[in-house]
Amino acid sequence: xxxxxxxxxxxxxxxxxxxxxxxxxxxxxxxxxxxxxxxxxxxxxxxxxxxxxxxxxxxxxxxxxxxxxxxxxxxxxxxxxxxxxxxxxxxxxxxxxxxxxxxxxxxxxxxxxxxxxxxxxxxxxxxxxxxxxxxxxxxxxxxxxxxxxxxxxxxxxxxxxxxxxxx
Numbered sequence: 698x699x700x701x702x703x704x705x706x707x708x709x710x711x712x713x714x715x716x717x718x719x720x721x722x723x724x725x726x727x728x729x730x731x732x733x734x735x736x737x738x739x740x741x742x743x744x745x746x747x748x749x750x751x752x753x754x755x756x757x758x759x760x761x762x763x764x765x766x767x768x769x770x771x772x773x774x775x776x777x778x779x780x781x782x783x784x785x786x787x788x789x790x791x792x793x794x795x796x797x798x799x800x801x802x803x804x805x806x807x808x809x810x811x812x813x814x815x816x817x818x819x820x821x822x823x824x825x826x827x828x829x830x831x832x833x834x835x836x837x838x839x840x841x842x843x844x845x846x847x848x849x850x851x852x853x854x855x856x857x858x859x860x861x862x863x864x
Contacts (some may be wrong), residue, residue, distance in 0.1 A: 700852065709842040710850050712857060715838040715864050721816055723862055725783055728754065728818045728834055736856040739822040743831075744782070749823065755831070757818040759786035761794050765805035774803030775810070824849055839863060 718724045730736075732752050739751035758779055765774035776793060780786040793799065794807045819833040830844040834851060841853050857863045 704846050707841065707843050708845060708850070710854075711841075712839045712854070714837050714839070714851050714862075717812075718834075718862050720811065721783055721814075724816045724818075724834065724836065727860060728757075728820065730860075731832065731837065731856075732818055735853045736800060737822055739827060741823050742773070742823040750823075752820055752822050755819050755821045757783075757833060758780060758816075759783060760815040761786060761790045761793060762810035762813045763790075764810050765800060765803035766808055767805045773805040776803075776807075 720725070732754060735752050737752070741751050742749050758781060760777055760779045763776045764772045765776075767773050776799065778789055778793065780789050790809065790863060795811065796807070799808050815836060817833065817835045819831050821831050822830060823829050824844075824846065826846055826848075828846060828849065830849055831840075831842045833840040833842065839853075839857060841850060843849060
């Protein structure tokens with residue numbers, strides 16, 4: 698019987714942030730800066746006849762958190778809703794807070810629980826050496842996955858060191 702033989706080594710690395718990213722606007726500016734500024738010097742590539750940008754956002758998710766409070770500010774209910782874009786996240790939050798039927802059903806006033814909201818976005822990058830790697834941002838961590846060349850980790854880490862919110 699044939700054995701499996703290792704053909705490559707892929708690595709992952711995580712940076713746990715000292716403080717969560719403050720809000721969705723700050724989060725978005727960090728992700729967009731990677732896409733726009735290409736700080737890892739990625740290059741475009743072609744696969745299956747399709748040309749890809751050097752840096753592409755491949756996935757994103759944003760979760761709104763709302764608590765319902767009675768007249769004594771005691772939590773009497775909660776709600777969370779997930780959206781696939783920041784526009785949906787913002788519109789959804791506005792709609793939830795304005796929904797009097799939900800407030801009545803929960804027996805309290807809707808209050809945004811911004812500290813517990815979550816954001817996530819994954820970008821795919823194509824390194825000059827031919828490797829594709831992913832960087833996933835969340836409020837509390839940055840993950841680098843699917844790389845093998847340590848120079849990629851060094852580039853990402855060096856860049857992250859220049860972004861105050863990623864300390």
